[in-house]
Amino acid sequence: MSQAGYKQFCPVSMAAEILCTRWTLVLLRELIAGSTRFNDLRRGLPRMSPTLLSQRLRELQEAGVVERRPVHGESGMMEYRLTEAGRDLEGVVMAVGGWGQRWVESRASLRNLDPSLLMWDMRRNLDPRPLPKRRVVIQITYPELPASKRTWWLCVEPDGTVDLCWSDPGFEVDLHVTTDLRTMTGIWMGLTTVRAEHSRIEMFGDSEIAGGMQDWLGLSPFAREKRMVS
Numbered sequence: 001m002s003q004a005g006y007k008q009f010c011p012v013s014m015a016a017e018i019l020c021t022r023w024t025l026v027l028l029r030e031l032i033a034g035s036t037r038f039n040d041l042r043r044g045l046p047r048m049s050p051t052l053l054s055q056r057l058r059e060l061q062e063a064g065v066v067e068r069r070p071v072h073g074e075s076g077m078m079e080y081r082l083t084e085a086g087r088d089l090e091g092v093v094m095a096v097g098g099w100g101q102r103w104v105e106s107r108a109s110l111r112n113l114d115p116s117l118l119m120w121d122m123r124r125n126l127d128p129r130p131l132p133k134r135r136v137v138i139q140i141t142y143p144e145l146p147a148s149k150r151t152w153w154l155c156v157e158p159d160g161t162v163d164l165c166w167s168d169p170g171f172e173v174d175l176h177v178t179t180d181l182r183t184m185t186g187i188w189m190g191l192t193t194v195r196a197e198h199s200r201i202e203m204f205g206d207s208e209i210a211g212g213m214q215d216w217l218g219l220s221p222f223a224r225e226k227r228m229v230s
Contacts, residue, residue, distance in 0.1 A: 005017045018059075018060075018063045018065065019089075019092075021056070021059070022052075023045065023048050023052060023053075023056055024056055024059075024060070025093060025096060026045060026048075027041065027045065027048075027053070027056050027057070027060070028060075028065075028086070028089055028093050029044075029093050029097070030044040030045060031066065031080065031081075031082050031086065032082070032087075032089070032090050032093055032094075033124060034124070036079040036080055036081060037071075037077075037078075037079050037080075038050075038053070038054075038057075038078075038080070041053060041057075041080070043116070043120050044117065044120055044121075045117075046114060046116040046117055046120075047114070057080055060086070063085075064083055064085050065082065065083060065085050065086040065089070066080050066081065066082060066083065066086055067080070067081050067082075067083050068080055069081060094221070097221065097222045098222055098225050100222070101189070101190070101220075101222035101223075101225040101227065102225050102226065102227055102228045102229075103228055103229060104229070105229050105230070106186075106189075106191050106227070106229070106230060110182055110185060110186060110189075110191075113181050113182060113185055115142060115145060115149045115152070115181055116149070118181070118184065118185055118188060119140070119152045119154075119164055120164060121188065121218065121220065122154065122164075122188060122217065122218035123154060123162050123163070123164040123218065124162075124218060125218030125219060125220070125221065126154060126156065126162050126216060126217065126218035127215065127216050127217075127218070128156050128160040128162065128216065129160075129216075130212045130215040130216045131156055131209065131212075131216055132208075132209070133158055134158055135155065135156065135157055135158060135171065136155075136156040136174050136175075136209065137153060137154070137155050137156075137169065137171045137172065137173045137174050137175075138153070138154040138156070138173070138174060138175045138177065138209070139151060139152070139153050139173045139175070139176050139177065140152045140153075140154070140177045140178075140179075140184070141176070141177070141178045141179075142178075142179065142180060142181045142184070143178060143180070144180055144181065145181060151168075152164065152165070152166065153165040153168065153169050153173075155169055155171065162218075173205065174205050174206045174209055175203060175204075175205035175206050175209045175210055175213075176202075176203065176204050176205050177201065177202070177203050177213075178201070178202040178203075179197070179200055179201040179202070180200065183197050183200045183201065187217065187219070188217070188218070188219055188220055188223070189219075189220050189222075189223060190219060190220060190222070190223025190224060190225070191227070193214055194213045194214040194217070195214065
């Protein structure tokens with residue numbers, strides 16, 4: 001690893017030398033969540049520079065946590081997969097996230113608003129089961145944001161595949177949702193609910209899809225953690 005190290009034989013210090021460099025734990029979060037390609041990792045880490053992402057991936061490879069290998073059937077394409085040692089870190093990452101959800105004050109969390117990361121996580125965690133068994137298109141608009149970040153489309157296919165679009169995909173929209181980014185982030189984090197924020201959310205379109213929004217909306221994996229601070 002690039003840092004000098006703690007020079008202690010304690011397993012905690014040795015693990016910290018690998019895991020506690022900047023961005024490493026959140027990169028592991030993305031790998032554990034299923035992202036394997038460089039561009040997908042970048043979408044989950046929009047504020048991490050490509051250069052630093054490449055460096056951290058190399059360091060995790062050197063530590064035996066990640067392996068880089070060709071994508072089957074796609075010439076020249078590479079992906080990053082967790083090794084057995086990397087998969088064994090899932091409990092560590094989930095424990096850190098659970099602690100953060102329980103003990104980090106919510107106002108501090110909600111200062112770090114990022115529409116790209118929020119929508120990517122919503123796409124990844126959306127539950128298609130409550131939705132009709134056909135293509136469903138949900139448009140989400142944040143009026144206060146610049147035009148480039150204002151409108152997003154979630155396209156849910158009949159097989160449950162979910163795509164996130166930055167530009168109009170050209171399909172008929174089933175549900176239009178308009179709210180502010182802070183409200184949607186609070187719902188995603190489990191700090192509040194769709195019902196509690198109904199006055200801040202405008203919806204028009206399919207009434208059944210609208211009524212089931214809390215059920216299909218992709219929430220944080222930590223949303224069910226009981227908060228110990230407000």
